[in-house]
Amino acid sequence: MMTQFVIRRVLYMIPTLIAVSIVTFLVIQAPPGDYLTTVVARLEAEGQYVDRGQLDALRERYGLDESVWVQYWRWITGIVLHGDFGQSLVYSAPVSDVIQERLGLTILLSVTTLAFVWAVAIPIGMYSAVRRYSVGDYAATFVGFIGLAIPNFLIALILLYVSYRYLGQSVGGLFSPEFVDARWNLGKVLDLLAHLWIPVVIIGTAGTAGMIRVVRANLLDELNRPYVVTARAKGLPERRLLIKYPSRIAASPIVSTVGWLLPSLISAEIIVSVVLSLPTTGPVMLRALESQDMYLAGSFLLVLSVLTVVGTLISDILLARLDPRIRYGRR
């Protein structure tokens, strides 16, 4: 049953991915004039010489003289078959080179943030629900609202100050200066972890505050359900009962947020990364959009959309594991 469900779900993903790629392609095509016009205009503006032969090669490469569908086909097969995302204007380098490491760091940052949000919000939310109207519940509510109310940049400034003043750590970035261009080794990983917590806390605070409310509300909904009373009437101890029955059912709506949490984390990441000058995708994405570097911008869009679709797939599979009604197509 589970295998069938997963296969079905993966098959459903294919049309979604195709749609996503078409939309991305349309975005790339959106600016007036074709890609080469932009290249030429840009080069000429910088007073550079434009090589006809090179232009013709590019025209051929992207099929710019052909119909839009042929262009789409060349673009997408280039990506799928050769990992060729096109050429970045701003960086004068293949897009794949520009985004590779940054994308890795973005994903690391987002996943860590998600883990942070859950690790903090779920226990606090559960406590708040079980001990409703206790001092602890009020404290969690209060701190949560503050977390929601303070803008990210303010938290960023405060944390930067704290880490600079009291921890003596270099401010901003994900690496200390001596590690920025270093190859990956244990020292660099540790250095990354020492820097990572700041953006994680900044990006995750609002999400954590919101998640505490969600967990509390969901669990409260379930706590007095008849099936909980039934389990209690069997003689099950309260703690085991809480984990086994209401939490499992209250978890479904939370798991289903994984899919859309990823894009919202990434958009929060853009602003914070610019402020903290993090070597993630955010600042590059912003720059690409500003300068109409459409292959670069489009590639980001495509990759992030695909990640979202994959995130949704993962959350759906988790949901089906949690709730048999989904496996059996009853809901």
Add this chain to the structure above:
Amino acid sequence: MVESPPPLLDVRDLRTHFATDTGMVTAVDGASFSVPRGKTVCVVGESGCGKSVTGRSILRIVDAPGRVVGGSILWDRDGTGDPVDLATLDPGGPDIRKIRGDEIAMVFQEPMTSLSPVHTIGSQIAESVRLHTDLDDDAVRGRVIEVLGQVGMPRPESRYDAYTFQLSGGMRQRAMIAMALVCHPRLLIADEPTTALDVTTQAQILRLMVQLQAEMDMSVLFITHDMGVVAQIADEVVVMYLGTVVETGPTEQIFTDPRHPYTRALLQAIPRFGQRRAGRALSIIPGSVPDPYRRPGGCPFHPRCAQARPGTCDVVEPATVTVAERRDVRCVLAAEEVHS
């Protein structure tokens, strides 16, 4: 006359209150009754009179903010005359947990919502066995399949792995009953177990319960508002009104010689022609159940009682008088008859 053995369960002056934001709800307010060994006792009364809260108070599973605030719940499992007072136990503690599901089990009204939708019925029933016995996995599974067969579940081996949404209402309620009976409890509390079912299934479930009660030699506290069901299965009846027990007695005497004006009104409200769904008609009694926040003073029934005596009934709470063996009535009229 043979000295009757001490009752299995003896509830004395039970009080369960809910301190809500809008005021104190005195859901059970001095209820007394007892359950003899191997008998079926039916608790009847209009909606909201405290039947369910009474049942849950016994197992100490009243929803917050409800609390047992007074009285005693004497549980004498072995008839030693040395009962445990369940009312004094910590509702979250190990003592009451050992009794729940093992010595006293409960069946609820809505089998769909009372069973977890995301666990198989087999695992939910097995959990009870694991909690109260040291059986290994195979033995637990065997026990569960055996009890599923006992409650008339067809193909119990394959139904072990079924989820509630794959079963009909009647089968769900059988699973619920199996869960309650799997540890062979001495007392089964059934809170309107047939109300949510269609008439045919109701009859099947009732027959099943009567049969299992005899087979397993347990006592049943059956909560219902259907006098037809009472007539069919009860050995004794407990009539509740506004959180108090107004009359108790053997079923036949309650039906032929009701002493309390409320019991009489209940019986008159049963439609003739043997129509079974009598419970629905209880509201024929003049007036309506008072606001649970403001219980009337004196006899709780006096605003609706045709025989109420101004100056007495609205001022003094009537005493409970024993008019015959196992026959108590809480009304001034009965008290006068006994004294004269």
